[in-house]
Each structure stands twice: as C-alpha cells, then as structure tokens.
Amino acid sequence: PDRDFRSGLTEAVKVALLKDAAFFDYLRKSASKLRRRVANVSKEAIARSCQLHLEHITAGGDPFEALEARPLDFGHWSAHRMEPMTNYALRHGEAVGIGVALDTLYSARKFGFPTPLAHAVCQTLADLGTPLWCDELDTPDEVLRGLEEFRQHLGGRLTVTMLKNPGEAINVHEIDLPVMKSCIDELREIAEQQPV
Ligand SMILES: [Zn+2]
Structure with missing residues (x-):
C-alpha cells in the first residue's frame, strides 16, 4: 500500500541524515517522485537506504548493539512511545518520520544543525506524504x-543520537526537556502550515 511504501522512506531519510548528506539531498529533491512511487527513483532510494543500514550493521563494529550508542535509532525514542500511544494506528515509519523531524529541530536548537536544513527535513517528510504530527503530541x-x-x-x-550536520551524528546523554517541548510546539506549527 502507498501508506506503507511512504512510511518506509522515513527510515531512508533517517539513515541519510546520519550518514550521507548527498543522499539526503537526493531524497529532498526526489520526494514528490518518491511519493508517487516513480520506479527508478524509488529503486535508487530503497537500495541506498538498505546499503547504508547494512554497512552500519556489518562494518560499524557493533553488530549486536552492545555499545551504548544506537545511531540507527535516531528519532526512535519518541517513535517507540507514540506508536503504543496511538494503539499502533500510527505506522512505525510514520512515527519515525515525526520523531526524526522532532529530533532534527532539537538538533538545530542545541547542536548547531542548520535551521533552514531542519525545516527542509520537515518539508521532505511532508513531500514524501508522511505525517509531521499526531495528536498524542x-x-x-x-x-x-x-x-x-x-x-x-x-x-x-x-x-540519544542527534545531528550536527547532515551526515554528522553525535551522541548526547541528556535532553533539555523545556527545549524539547518547545520543539514539539514548533513542529505543530510546521505541520499546520502543510496543505491538507
Ligand atoms: Zn525504525
């Protein structure tokens, strides 16, 4: 289904932001084609996403995730929480899209991730056709x-993994809750600006 197809692409956005700025650029420019499932663009995006996930798991030196950092879980602390809060009405990928948007906005506030790019991340997710908001927020x-x-x-x-730049992840050990709450408010405003 289109909904699940689009949901899967949020993990591509996630891994691009973690590891490959050029790939994020590709996803950003191709988002409306990906939303329409244009075959050659979709194939490229899915293949690159799989490759980056696989490289991390096989060459990252931590195949069983024994280390404390779990970079592939970028955006997932809130996603794992929103999924049960919605009784799993929200797909995993949709929750991840919202979580990635939120942690990218937080990265812009706290770690110098460029604010225009943080907004581009939100726009890319919206262009892919995945939600930026759920009412549980x-x-x-x-x-x-x-x-x-x-x-x-x-x-x-x-x-928790956060971003300094596209392709440049960092690990942090505490979250500034008032700032995170204000990022939720910012995300609400960005989501409300999207055409229905
Ligand atoms: Zn996931």
Missing part, C-alpha cells in the same frame, strides 16, 4: 516518558 509529558523507556531499553545511561 498534545500531551508532551506523556511523549517525553519515552526518554526513560528508551534508556531502559538501552539498559544503561541514556544515549
């Missing part, structure tokens, strides 16, 4: 509980 404290759940899932101290 109206209770931000409930969503922020996802940080503690994520820490427990990691089994040690909290380690």
